[in-house]
Amino acid sequence: MxxxxxxxxxxxxxxxxxxxxxxxxxxxxxxxxxxxxxxxxxxxxxxxxxxxxxxxxxxxxxRDEFVGYGPQAYLPGTWTNMCHSVIHCTSLGHALARYCRFFQMFEWGFQSELIIDGEFAHLRVKAGNGVEDYGIYGWEMILFNAHRFASWLIRQHLPLQAVNLSYDAPAHVAEYRHLFLGQPIFFNKPHTELVFHRSLAELPLSQNETSLRRFLKHPNLVFLVQQYPQKSWSTEVRLIINKQLTSTPGIEDIAQTLGLHPQTLRRRLAHEGTTFNDIKTQCRRDTALYFLGKSSFTIEQIALRTGFSETSAFTRAFKTWTGVPPQSYRQQLAEN
Structure with a gap:
């Protein structure tokens, strides 16, 4: 890779x-x-x-792991010390809570908090004392590193319910599809955070001191290229849907492809904190957002590519996802 x-x-x-x-x-x-x-x-x-x-x-x-985006430097070795502080945690939730406490020690640096609220866990970040903003790349670094680090800890890409961002969609918004591994992304939100199902916080860590030493030799490259051979069931379903999005197969068809009974697949998706309908919606939404950044595609063509037979149905669905119709969203991208 x-x-x-x-x-x-x-x-x-x-x-x-x-x-x-x-x-x-x-x-x-x-x-x-x-x-x-x-x-x-x-x-x-x-x-x-x-x-x-x-x-x-x-x-x-x-001599700054935040490459000048903060008021002071995170000296080289800061990330290494954080990693050593969490490597013996018993679960992903335990590790992320300790990750948050570690960075809370830097009052001028970004402040992170793990919030369990109902069915979902929120890894929420905000600027430190006396800081208004870190710039778009600063926030991208923080959330990218947090998501890839969490994924590394459990040896699978952590499935997200949402990547919420408090800023407008940037000009390079198409890159976010790869930056966050195709997870659903929303702009102009009240908080900057990663949202995932609370059940995933109970996943055990799959790394140890030996693998941590290997990881710390080239952590930046690992985050960029690491792929995990054991995909989650939600990832498998998402891959199948994305390949057949214009026709969007039902759960019975997908279960047959995976060699499972539909009810078994439903249970396994529920264990990962999601449902077939949630994944289908995320695939349609993510694909729509991607193609809206491509001026060569009309709204009608995007509707068909995302599995809608009528443009009006696509427009209604898109407004429920983002709060604005697709043409308005495209205009916002053009203005940025």
Whole structure:
């Protein structure tokens, strides 16, 4: 999976604050094997290995794991110490609660909290004392690292009910499909948070000190390219639906494909904190959001691609997902 690539937006964002620190952008790009003129090309992409190298070299040069997006530096080694503080926890919820307590020690840094509310768990983050905002890339880093770290701890991509973001959809919104592994994403929300079913907080950790030592050699690259061979049932269902979204097979068809009785599949999805209808809705919503960022597709075409036979039904569904009709959402993307 090392052939994964990223938009050059992320390289520009990593380097945003280096010149204020008296560090040459060109020298960092050169040391990472990235041509400087690649950053000016609007649609250029960068291999994950090179981006991971650039991120690591920038952190070391700036002596800041938050690469200048906070009022003070998270000195190199901060993340390592956090990892050692959680590696012996008994469950994902235990580990995330300790993760939150660790970063709460930095009053000027981002403040995180694990909130269990009814059926759902919220890993909520906000700016520290005296800080209004960290910028879009700052929030992207925090949530990306938290989600990938949680996934690493349990050796599976943690399925999310929502990625809630308090800011407007950015110009590179299409990248969020890959950034958060196709999970449902919402903008202009009251809180910035990852939301997952509370039952997943009970999952045992699948890592130990030995695997942690290997992970800490190249944590940035691991987060970018790590794939887990044991997929969750919700992931399996999501993959099948996405391949056949225009016709959207029913749970009986999908259960047969997976070699399960429909009721068995329902139970297994319930254990993961979701349902077939929830996954189908998420697939339709995520696909619609993706294609709305592509100006070559009409609303009618997107409706068909997401399994709706009528544009009016798609419009009604989209308004329930986002609060605005699809044309208004597309206009917001264009304005950003």
């Amino acid at each position: 090392r052939n994964i690539s990223l938009s050059n937006y992320f390289a520009r964002a990593v380097l945003e604050n280096v010149e204020k620190a008296g560090i040459s952008r060109e020298s960092l790009l050169s040391s990472a094997g990235i041509a400087p003129d690649l950053l000016a090309q609007p649609d250029a992409r960068i291999p994950a290995v090179q981006f991971g190298r650039l991120q690591t070299k920038t952190i070391l040069a700036m």
